[in-house]
Amino acid sequence: MTNIRDIARLSGYSVATVSRVLNHRKYVSDAVRQRIESIIRELDYAPNDVARDLSRGKTMKIGVVLPVFVHPYYTVLTQSITQAAFAQGYQVSLLPSSYKPTLERRFLEQFKRQAFDGIIFTSHEMPLKALAAYQEFGPVVVCEDPGQLQIAAAFTDRQPSNEAAFTWIKQRGFKRVALMIPRAPRLSATARAIVAAYTTVFGQPPDPKLIWVGSMSNEDGQRAGTFLAKLKPDFIFTNSDDIAAGVMQSYLAQGLEPPVMMGQENQLTGRLMGMSTIDHHLEQVGQAAVDLATGAKSGRIKIASEFIARE
Incomplete structure (x- = not known):
């Protein structure tokens, strides 16, 4: 099996020079590079990626x-x-x-x-x-x-933007604010940040009945819409613009007027809907x-x- 030493011997250059060519390194003249590459093509040589990774101490x-x-x-x-x-x-x-x-x-x-x-x-x-x-x-x-x-x-840093969002909601007189979170607060730092910001702004924890846990997709938003519509919140704080769109789909499918909503991640759906959002960059x-x-x-x-x- 052809190895780097065979290429060095046939080309007349050192193993180190051949290695620089194989790894596309600098400090090799065009003439030397062309000579070594021609030998590589003649021998149909393919470098061993695993061995090369071990030699340089990285897998990339x-x-x-x-x-x-x-x-x-x-x-x-x-x-x-x-x-x-x-x-x-x-x-x-x-x-x-x-x-x-x-x-x-x-x-x-x-x-x-x-x-x-x-x-x-x-x-x-x-x-x-x-x-x-x-x-x-x-x-x-x-x-x-x-x-x-x-x-x-x-x-x-989620806390300042979360608090700004809930302050904006409170200033507009919304009182029955539903929260949509990915997982229970004890399991999710994101959910804990949302609940903490709500509590800081409103002076009390959110109503557990108005919390929907398990928001991961547009489809989850549609299921949440069916659930939340029965509770009649006047505002829904969602954890994604796309998920908010799912909630809206559900309300409209039930023949109901959707409440005001807020999304996250500043997605195209939120921009098209003219919906407030939080961009986590x-x-x-x-x-x-x-x-x-x-x-x-x-x-x-x-x-x-x-x-x-x-x-």
Whole structure:
């Protein structure tokens, strides 16, 4: 089997020079590069990617753990991570977890065995402390505020925009405000932030009867609309513009006038509906997460979110 030493011997150049050509490095003249490439073509040589990764100590791969594909938050965040990784020459392995700790630990063990140079958790079920324990094997990045725990993090600062949104709602006299959240607050940092902001602005916790748990897709929005219509809220705070559109579809299908709604992520549906929203700037979060996972940056990177009011 042809190897790099055969190419060096036939071309008359050193193994180091051949390696620079194979890895598209600088400091090789055009004449030398052409000579070596001609030998490579003659021998029909294909470099061993695994051996090359081992030799340079990198896989040029990033693992991205995500619980679901359907929620717009994960769709946009994963797309931005992929674009940022490709721009830096990295491949991305999507690792669906379905919020199962056994799968999350399996992905971490793969990371421990150097399957990835870094691993990004867009969300997780395992405790943050358990994720942080794997940092000795490389960058472990989370997409939430880790508080006092020392772990790399890229996330949006949700509290100011959430409070601005609920202040806007309160100032307009809405009182029966329904909340749509992805998971129960004890499981979701996003849900806790929403409930905390509501409580701060209105001076009391939200009515549990007006909370819909399990908002991940437009279809979930339609189901929520059927449920919420019976409770007659005068405002619905949703966790995505697309999900809000599903709620509206449900109301209209029932022959009912939809209440005023607010979405999140500043999606096309929200702009077309003229609906207020919160933009968490996930493109910037994705870029920051990749910078942390590749070691280009360290620590934690907080991105400011933005409340967008549309009257």
